[in-house]
Each structure stands twice: as C-alpha cells, then as structure tokens.
Amino acid sequence: MKTTDPAVLVVGATGTTGRPTIAGLVAAGRRVKAGSRGGTPLAGAEGVRFDWYDPATHAPALRDVDGLYLVPPPGDPEPAAVMLPFLRLARDAGVTRVVLLSASAVPAGGPAVGRVHQDLPDLFDTWTVLRPSWFMQNFTGDHLHAESARTEGELRTAAGRGRIGFVDAHDIAAVAVRALTDAEPPLGELVLTGPEALDHDTVAAVLSEVTGREIVHRHLTRNALRDRLAALMPPAFAELLADMDRAIAAGAEDRTTDTVHRITGRPPTPFRTVARRELA
Structure with missing residues (x-):
C-alpha cells in the first residue's frame, strides 16, 4: 500500500520546457519529481537522478510515479533505443499517463522520436504527444x-x-500541465504554434x-x-x-494552430x- 501521493516525473527537468512544466505542476498541487543527471531539486520538486543512458537510474526515479513528462535525449537520432525500454518499465511500475515532447516536423513513425510516438498508444491508454513548432x-x-x-x-x-x-516554451509547458492534471486531458497528438x-x-x-x-x-x-x-x-x-x-x-x-488557446484558454x-x- 502506497503511503505517499503519486508523483509526476519530469524528465529533462532543468531544460527549456521542463522547468516551466514543473512550476505549473507544483502550482496545480501535484507532487513532482525533477529528473536530471545531477538529481537537482527545483522549487517545490524533489530532485531525482535520471540519465537516459544509465538504466540503473530508471526504476528508482519511477517509484511512486503515475505520470510522466518526457523530453527525449538531446542530439540522439535514434532515441527509441533507450526510450521504449524505459516506457515499458514505466507501464509495469504503474504509470498511467504520459506526455511526450516531440516536434511539429516529426510525425508518428517519422525520424528521431517519431518511432516512440508511434508505439506510445500500444503502451498507455492515456497519452499525449506535444508536437510544438520551433x-x-x-x-x-x-x-x-x-x-x-x-x-x-x-x-x-x-x-x-x-x-x-x-512557439513560446512556456505555452508548451502550460499545455503539458493540462495534459498531466486535467480529469479529462487532451489526448492524442497536439501541434502547437x-x-x-x-x-x-x-x-x-x-x-x-x-x-x-x-x-x-x-x-x-x-x-x-x-x-x-x-x-x-x-x-x-x-x-x-x-x-x-x-x-x-x-x-x-508555414502554419499556425489554435491548440494553445483551445487547451489553456489564453492566446x-x-x-x-x-x-x-x-x-x-
């Protein structure tokens, strides 16, 4: 029996979207684990060590976690090799909700994180792929x-x-927070501009x-x-x-979408x- 509230693990916690996502989750009253290679605690969030290329850090980071915000390993042209085993581990550990940061230029099944996007629906029922523009x-x-x-x-x-x-990274984070906290979250893929x-x-x-x-x-x-x-x-x-x-x-x-306004209520x-x- 769990004695603590389940947490959201933010992977890439010290990055451009990770920090504002953590701030939004904390403001929404969620317990947050900030995953980074240094395990640095951030305001309101517990610091935990997480390294995509060090599987020994994965299971401890997932302890008492029910939601994930995932930033792929930067600069890796084939991130599925490390991300998919972690996602299977997360499913088996009790994670039920996943938000994956991808890109508007990368469709499901496309290059880089596109393969992870493609496989995500087979792993989790509640999933959102954010496909922000640059x-x-x-x-x-x-x-x-x-x-x-x-x-x-x-x-x-x-x-x-x-x-x-x-697109502003703070707007991406605002959508991520809604996807991780709403009782009826926005599901599927969302193109953000x-x-x-x-x-x-x-x-x-x-x-x-x-x-x-x-x-x-x-x-x-x-x-x-x-x-x-x-x-x-x-x-x-x-x-x-x-x-x-x-x-x-x-x-x-060369496009714009209404996704940020539709999900967050602000332009x-x-x-x-x-x-x-x-x-x-």
Whole structure:
C-alpha cells in the first residue's frame, strides 16, 4: 500500500520546457519529481537522478510515479533505443499517463522520436504527444542560434524565406500541465504554434529592435548548414536538422494552430513579447 501521493516525473527537468512544466505542476498541487543527471531539486520538486543512458537510474526515479513528462535525449537520432525500454518499465511500475515532447516536423513513425510516438498508444491508454513548432527560446537561451546572435550578430539557417509558427516554451509547458492534471486531458497528438508564422529575416529584425544591436539572417545552403552542425553534434543528427531547414524553406512549417488557446484558454505568446521578456 502506497503511503505517499503519486508523483509526476519530469524528465529533462532543468531544460527549456521542463522547468516551466514543473512550476505549473507544483502550482496545480501535484507532487513532482525533477529528473536530471545531477538529481537537482527545483522549487517545490524533489530532485531525482535520471540519465537516459544509465538504466540503473530508471526504476528508482519511477517509484511512486503515475505520470510522466518526457523530453527525449538531446542530439540522439535514434532515441527509441533507450526510450521504449524505459516506457515499458514505466507501464509495469504503474504509470498511467504520459506526455511526450516531440516536434511539429516529426510525425508518428517519422525520424528521431517519431518511432516512440508511434508505439506510445500500444503502451498507455492515456497519452499525449506535444508536437510544438520551433521554440522561440532558440533565439534567447543557450541554443546555437542564440549564441551566434549574441557573439556574431548573425542567424545562420538553410530555411530561406520559409516561415515558422515559432512557439513560446512556456505555452508548451502550460499545455503539458493540462495534459498531466486535467480529469479529462487532451489526448492524442497536439501541434502547437505561436500566433503568427515568421521567417528568420523577421526574427532577426525583432531581435535587433529588442536588443539594440544589428542582427542579420545569413542564408546558407543545406549542405553548408549540415557541415557547420556536424562539427558540433553527431553527423546523423546534423543531417536531420539540415533536412528540416530545407523542408522549412519549402513551406513545411508555414502554419499556425489554435491548440494553445483551445487547451489553456489564453492566446499563445507573440515572439516580440518573449524576446522582450528574456532579452531586453
């Protein structure tokens, strides 16, 4: 017989969506385990050690857990190899509700986390896959785009003039909290975007306005971007990201959805608001 309230385990607790998801869960009155390699406790959440590549950390992190928020291992082009065994373990440990962070560019059965998305319905009855567009925080945090904007005054992409419905990580977290706490949660896959689709030239102009520094968008070829990324990450993942930029250039991400507003009851946050909040 359990003597403690069941918890939600947030994997990727110290990341861009993990922190605001934990804050929302704590505010909603849920007990939370913050899973990270260092086991760092966060405000209102118990810190537990969790490493995708260290199975010895998995069962202890799942103790007294009934819900999961899962951020895939970053930079891994084949995350299913470590994620699916963990999800089977979670099912057997009594987890009943799972929210998986994927991406708008990755359908069920697609590359990277797409295979995990495909298999999730066979493992759990209550599941949600968040498929957000590209994060607005890519331009304000520790992402390569943010770093190059800060240090070189440039954004480098192979996306051309392709537009993206960039989304605030806090809006993603707000949807995740609803999926993890509502009595009748939003189920299935949810494509999340911001309120408007922007190209990288426009993003650079907004960043210039907010920071008071000139930031430009440098247009690269697909192969030039691949080669640049391959110096920083596994080559297969660099290929995947370069192909995503090529798809953006062809219009694959030029869309907006009403999902954030429909699930949370408030409109998604504009990019200029996020930039001012995090950079000004």
